[in-house]
Amino acid sequence: MDEANHLNTWEGYVDWRNRPAKRGRHGGMLAASFVLVVEILENLAYLANASNLVLYLSKFMHVSPSTSANIVTNFMGTAFLLALLGGFLADAFFTTYYIYLISSAIEFTGLLVLTIQAHLPSLKPPTCASMSTDNPCKEVNGGKTVMLFTGLYLVALGVGGIKGSLPPHGAEQFDETTPQGRKQRSSFFNYYVFCLSCGALVAVTFVVWIEDNKGWQWGFGIATATILLSIPLFLLGSPTYRTKVPAGSPITTMFKVLAAAMCNNFKARSLSTAVTTVPSHTHESSEGETNRAKEKGSNQALTESLKFLNKAVTMKPVHPMLQCTAKQLEDVKIVLRILPILMSTIMLNCCLAQLSTFSVQQAATMNTSLGSLKVPPASLPVFPVLFIMILAPLYNQVIVPFARKVTHTEMGITHLQRIGIGLMFSIVAMAVAALVEIKRKNVAAKHGLLNSTRPLPITFLWVAMQYLFLGSADLFTLAGMMEFFFTEAPLSMRSLATALSWASLAMGYYLSSVLVNIVNGITGAYRSRPWLVGTNLNMYHLERFYWLMCVLSGVNFLYYLLWASRYKYRSTGLDDDDFDLAEHEHPTPKD
Structure with missing residues (x-):
């Protein structure tokens, strides 16, 4: 009975309630389809403002053109860099499922702040007709600046988390052990870019027109409503999702392997005996790691590429905290x-x-x-x-x-x-x-x-x-x-x-x-x-x-x-x- 149950589940994957994911019920193109629809809405909400933000800053916040361009560049660069944080948290502590929900809530909060500021005249600099001395344009300052940047960087944080979690969440839905699953996963990435473009199309046409002709409060409002709508749509697919179980910090593993390799290489150069012979316990350790990897179905063995890193495993570590497995070493090499x-x-x-x-x-x-x-x-x-x-x-x-x-x-x-x-x-x-x-x-x-x-x-x-x-x-x-x-x-x-x-x-x-x-x-x-x-x-x-x-x-x-x-x-x-x-x-x- 246990063996039949094991064959019916996805090893290393759980459903949204943290129960073992089941074959035939979780994953597949249906689950990935929810991700694709959500991506259309998410990219629409992001690009609706990012593509035209420089105009908002210069025309309504009275920021100089060069400063506006720098603010937009920094905002977009920061949003994409924060995808690393979203991906790291999804791998180490949370699942891609929960990182998306948290990140979309953060982006919604940031867009709501920007919408309120764009709607209320008291939260913006006074309007001005020109740069004349009679009616000079005063650049946004004080608490209004704080509100502006709070909204912008909450959006950047949310966008980063979504970009770092949504694509891998969709790709996780396919069985990579079969040719059909690999083909479907490849198609998913193609259509993910297609959905990015669908959202961008609406953003740079309809929403940009709304911002230029009806007001920025409407542009921000559309983006806010769109990201809010994406959350229940994403939750609608919850019964079909399978998500990878977090396996601890990958960054910690990388630093541990690199530190162990450097220390052991230095130790090997310092001890002449370490150059020609390897202590018996290291052979046992390496063999033991290989056997354990085989038991897990990985058949992991040390490769010849980046050979200088192999000493992280083949030599006794200088400190127990630097003890590495062959699988960890090969993961870092990859x-x-x-x-x-x-x-x-x-x-x-x-x-x-x-x-x-x-x-x-x-x-x-x-x-x-x-x-x-x-x-x-x-x-x-x-x-x-x-x-x-x-x-x-x-x-x-x-x-x-x-x-x-x-x-x-x-x-x-x-x-x-x-x-x-x-x-x-x-x-x-x-x-x-x-x-x-x-x-x-x-x-x-x-x-x-x-x-x-x-x-x-x-x-x-x-x-x-x-x-x-x-x-x-x-x-x-x-x-x-x-x-x-x-x-x-x-x-x-x-x-x-x-x-x-x-x-x-x-x-x-x-x-x-x-x-x-x-x-x-x-x-x-x-x-x-x-x-x-x-x-x-x-x-x-x-x-x-x-x-x-x-x-x-x-x-x-x-x-x-x-x-x-x-x-x-x-x-x-x-x-x-x-x-x-x-x-x-x-x-x-x-x-």
């Missing part, structure tokens, strides 16, 4: 091996940051009319969003099945190949952006408008070309990164590893700001006017900056190829090209 892949995606996200900075300013100088419709600059991201919404189902239903037939592999296109395709698209996008900027400035020169701020007689649809390439890059790389980090990470670190995708996005935003400052500093040292300074975009050398981004993206792609070609997938230890075919013959072992 994390260290995926870090170079993570670093190679930061440059791509730096390129994506241009979607909300210089690309918008480019389009703002051009003719933004489509017939009788005047398109607001803040709605320009609708182009990559629409393209992703078209490409995501096409990729899942057409491209992947075709690739499976050609490559005779389970996935068709592997995780690393997807990321690489996205990186190539980013190179093309920056080259296209540079060429479009050259054309835009040639039109300005031809019509004598270089020193003018008047709209140029050239359609903003030229800028849409770089948006399409960057949108393609985002689809391939973001979905590829999430699936790669989730699949390759140890079971105890999957939420934290998936959050690395968002951390890469945050670091890309920060790198964009750093690059602009470095470029201005260097170019300002040998010429009277830096490349990217001034109020008139026509006087910028933005095309040179884009060419620089193109070159840096190309160098980054070569760096990526170096690490991707050497990467061994965790599941089989085979090269990238052979991974999926081998999985047909040898299913992925459980952690």
